[in-house]
Amino acid sequence: MKKLLILLIILTGTMATFAQNAKDTLPKGKTTTATKVVYTCPMHPEVTSDKPGKCPKCGMILVKKKPAAKNSDMHGMKMDSTKH
Numbered sequence: 848m849k850k851l852l853i854l855l856i857i858l859t860g861t862m863a864t865f866a867q868n869a870k871d872t873l874p875k876g877k878t879t880t881a882t883k884v885v886y887t888c889p890m891h892p893e894v895t896s897d898k899p900g901k902c903p904k905c906g907m908i909l910v911k912k913k914p915a916a917k918n919s920d921m922h923g924m925k926m927d928s929t930k931h
């Protein structure tokens with residue numbers, strides 16, 4: 848039982864170390880999907896691109912898409928909890 852417990856502890860530590868190292872081994876200049884820049888048309892938000900350019904539908908210049916809001920409190924506005 849002691850051997851099994853020691854083996855489990857060693858494997859858990861090894862896996863945690865491997866996971867941390869794998870995250871740090873991205874090639875220089877490469878980004879993860881979390882930091883990937885997406886460009887979109889202001890008039891046609893369904894048009895997206897990974898590089899700047901022009902919208903194929905209307906010719907407008909594509910702009911950087913803003914990341915989605917992380918909170919759902921209506922842009923910092925507090926909700927009123929009183930009943931009407």
